[in-house]
Amino acid sequence: MILSDVLGFWAVSAVFVVAPGSDWAYAISAGLRGRVAVPAVGGMLAGHLAATLLVAAGVGALIAGAPGLLGALTLVGGAYLLWLGFTTFTRPASPLVEEVAESSRARWLWKGFGVSGLNPKVLLLILALLPQFTSTDAAWPVWAQILALGLVHLTTCAAVYLTVATAAQRVLSARPAAARIVSRTSAAVMTGLGAALIVEQALV
Secondary structure: OOHHHHHHHHHHHHHHHHOOOHHHHHHHHHHOOOOOHHHHHHHHHHHHHHHHHHHHOOHHHHHHOOHHHHHHHHHHHHHHHHHHHHHHHHOOOOOOOOOOOHHHHHHHHHHHHHHHHOOHHHHHHHHHHHHHHOOOOOOOOHHHHHHHHHHHHHHHHHHHHHHHHHHHHHHHOOOHHHHHHHHHHHHHHHHHHHHHHHHHHHHO
């Protein structure tokens, strides 16, 4: 694997990850609830990993070559973001909550998996762009190159999402009113993105 390909993919990956979107909104919402931040981020990372494994297994090429399937996934992702935004808006985060049940942590993990696994931005990066940074002439097989690049992407995601969640918790932990405002703003972002995805697909 050529180092320039790794650095090139990392640059593209970093641009996608640092651009605020539904992933940031979800990380902020989880960060405001404290102890669910790690499982929430873990869920998002699992979604990215699942997409990487699909591409490495060759399934990604089939999905990328089926516009109808991609459109359906986008609609499902949009509907999921609408639901997640609505529930977050109606139950905004409170930094005063100390204990979180194990079942709640599990829910946040699975929600995180849905946020990333159904995120068109993730699908675009992993399914469409990642294979372009591999080479059949490299010493490693293509599937191994995809896994290696996927790990580079996961590392970037983990660093950014955990930073966002931690910053939200530390900055707003003593400001319940501000926390609710930020939580509802995050909910509005998720709802707006979900609606935009559905409208975009309806116009295709």
